[in-house]
Amino acid sequence: MKQVDIAIIGGGPAGLAAALEAKKTGAQSILIIERDRELGGILQQCIHNGFGLQWFGEELSGPEYAHRFIEQLADTGIEVMTDTMALQLNPDKTIIAAGYHTGWEEIHAKAVILAMGCRERTRGAINIPGARPAGVYTAGCAQRLVNMEGYMPGREIVILGSGDIGLIMARRMTWEGAKVKLVSEIMPYSSGLARNIAQCLDDNDIPLKFSHTVTQIHGRERVEGVTVAEVDAKLNPIPGTEEYIPCDTLLLSVGLIPENELTTMAGIQMDPVTSGAAVDQNRQTSVEGIFACGNVLHVHDLVDNVSAEAVIAGHAAAEYVRKTEHPAPRKVALKPENGVRYTVPQALNLAGELPEELDLYFRVRNAYKPAVLEITADGKVIRTVKKPIMTPGEMEKVKVKTADIAQAGEIALRIVEA
Amino acid sequence: MIEKDMVCIVCPVGCRLHVVKDGEQITVSGNTCKRGERYAVGEFTDPQRTVTSSVYVEGGHMPLASVRTEKTISKAKIPAVLEALKTVRPVAPVKVGDVVLPNAAGTGVNVIATREIRRK
Numbered sequence A: 001m002k003q004v005d006i007a008i009i010g011g012g013p014a015g016l017a018a019a020l021e022a023k024k025t026g027a028q029s030i031l032i033i034e035r036d037r038e039l040g041g042i043l044q045q046c047i048h049n050g051f052g053l054q055w056f057g058e059e060l061s062g063p064e065y066a067h068r069f070i071e072q073l074a075d076t077g078i079e080v081m082t083d084t085m086a087l088q089l090n091p092d093k094t095i096i097a098a099g100y101h102t103g104w105e106e107i108h109a110k111a112v113i114l115a116m117g118c119r120e121r122t123r124g125a126i127n128i129p130g131a132r133p134a135g136v137y138t139a140g141c142a143q144r145l146v147n148m149e150g151y152m153p154g155r156e157i158v159i160l161g162s163g164d165i166g167l168i169m170a171r172r173m174t175w176e177g178a179k180v181k182l183v184s185e186i187m188p189y190s191s192g193l194a195r196n197i198a199q200c201l202d203d204n205d206i207p208l209k210f211s212h213t214v215t216q217i218h219g220r221e222r223v224e225g226v227t228v229a230e231v232d233a234k235l236n237p238i239p240g241t242e243e244y245i246p247c248d249t250l251l252l253s254v255g256l257i258p259e260n261e262l263t264t265m266a267g268i269q270m271d272p273v274t275s276g277a278a279v280d281q282n283r284q285t286s287v288e289g290i291f292a293c294g295n296v297l298h299v300h301d302l303v304d305n306v307s308a309e310a311v312i313a314g315h316a317a318a319e320y321v322r323k324t325e326h327p328a329p330r331k332v333a334l335k336p337e338n339g340v341r342y343t344v345p346q347a348l349n350l351a352g353e354l355p356e357e358l359d360l361y362f363r364v365r366n367a368y369k370p371a372v373l374e375i376t377a378d379g380k381v382i383r384t385v386k387k388p389i390m391t392p393g394e395m396e397k398v399k400v401k402t403a404d405i406a407q408a409g410e411i412a413l414r415i416v417e418a
Numbered sequence B: 001m002i003e004k005d006m007v008c009i010v011c012p013v014g015c016r017l018h019v020v021k022d023g024e025q026i027t028v029s030g031n032t033c034k035r036g037e038r039y040a041v042g043e044f045t046d047p048q049r050t051v052t053s054s055v056y057v058e059g060g061h062m063p064l065a066s067v068r069t070e071k072t073i074s075k076a077k078i079p080a081v082l083e084a085l086k087t088v089r090p091v092a093p094v095k096v097g098d099v100v101l102p103n104a105a106g107t108g109v110n111v112i113a114t115r116e117i118r119r120k
């Protein structure tokens, strides 16, 4: 049995930033549990640039971004268990883990930070008809093969879904000599960053078709082609629009699922929209002393935002361990209304000391151009924010003054249509 | 006069730029910061990109090291840099920032490693 102040599950960008911040805040024994052979998480395979502009003020690749954090771990005394999988999390903050080198381990923590990230939705999750030929990969799997293991998944590629990993892989495969014939997106908009459409697709003359999906995968042993069809407003394929595209590989970039098996195991309250835990502004879950941050909480578009969120959780976890008494929470729900898909945090805890301003993150349901957001407290508008454009692909952030909401019973965020 | 809408790719904000080129005069709107303007002007004169890739490493604890150009290079030079990288094979250990290919394809820009590879 092992006893620690803070156990962090996941050694990716969220876990790393949370650990360093917890250390800075004064936590004594901190343990990071990582299932891969090294720290850094998905950043290690995201070899493209575009990371760190907000956090470090310079543009880095994924591995460099991870490296900056990993370097800082040295001499902190933060303990790292790699090749170790957390198998069970109990509400009393005990963790059962199995390590390749260390075997079975029971870990007792005063606080736990969930930083498991997410995994990709697979073919099974979206039910494409066809046999089960080789050549169907998730975009992230292909990314790891090409960038870290040195294998090319195929030569003639169709990509389903225009999430960021799909867009990045469209360019990557092209640069490695493959022909990317099409990126097909079922929605009328992309869930990826606009810059990635520009620099990955447009730069390489890769066609992107909105409102199109793959309706069949052809081939028995190996993918031989796919049928792509246009979809109607209800996302059903429109008969007569089918087109056969020969290819040997289909990459899926059809969304990410926060990896929350441990979270639900601990009985933590979930947000059905984010598929992550419901948290307060300190990223504390419904189980006292268990915090969550990064992609396991909600899918972020920018790692810089993951780091920022992890700092909140790391700080709060260290404070939680330091304080012997915790005032009873006074939770006020944050309601996503008209056009706002979700908010993080899902509720504010207005008990105890509060900062002057609170950051609220949210995502919109559709593209709004221009976009007007209203924040209301008990029905009264306390803030209006205007932006030239808001899209579902880009997370938005607003600040509210604590004074404006301190007495509120309910706070809502909504888009006002022009 | 040429008018063009483009997305600024300098940072993830992805501002939607509107660029008007009238003779030598280029006017940019929609940018949040100066870098957006520089980017738009560059797109008309000499588009610049960062190239990222992975190269095989001899004797490393992992087969590949990720690399990138230290600065941006002309977009037109991307194929030449990628071609040159095919034969680059650094020997472990590789440290972040190590130059794996100096003056890549005559661009005057080095390609550097972006991750650490230990000796096997």
Ligand code: SF4
Binding pocket: B008, B009, B010, B011, B012, B013, B014, B015, B030, B031, B032, B033, B034, B035, B036, B037
């Ligand atoms: S204009 Fe400035 S803020 Fe906007 S995307 Fe370009 S670099 Fe980023």
